[in-house]
Amino acid sequence: AQRVTQPEKLLSVFKGAPVELKCNYSYSGSPELFWYVQYSRQRLQLLLRHISRESIKGFTADLNKGETSFHLKKPFAQEEDSAMYYCALSGYAGNMLTFGGGTRLMVKP
């Protein structure tokens, strides 16, 4: 079975502080991991995928297979980063994603 855990429901930081949103997963094979973001009153959208090793809006995430983690990081948080963030895993079954419970990030001025 595949499982995604986001241990923090809420993360509150000040503008300019570093941010790390935690994601741990459980999967026996080689998963693909993703981060999705939902800004207030907007649709859920794909933020980044581990396979691309990209940086989007200053966010990066590295897949650590030893620790089965895919934490999302940003060195300096901005107020516009305030949103709901979901970590998701795709196993072998095509596009069937398993989502974590989500973390609400609040960036205070």
Add this chain to the structure above:
Amino acid sequence: NAGVTQTPKFQVLKTGQSMTLQCAQDMNHNSMYWYRQDPGMGLRLIYYSASEGTTDKGEVPNGYNVSRLNKREFSLRLESAAPSQTSVYFCASSDSRGREVGHFGDGTRLSIL
């Protein structure tokens, strides 16, 4: 570009009533999905359709039925609504090239009294 369009945006039902949530996408995607979003539980897959004419159960299919009417449209039906089905429902689509789900609708907020 409309992308993924869901109707209605809000609905209140009484226990036992039935209703159909509509979803359409204009991106010529093969795969379509229905998720429900509950606080603290993220999004859970109800049903999905890998291509026109096929549907498969996801993680939480009980109490729901789906129809992939054509390549554009994928509807979700609650035959006899229950309070446990109060949730926000999201339709999504994907072009199947990658393993991510790329496009989500705005969601339908459904309350069952």
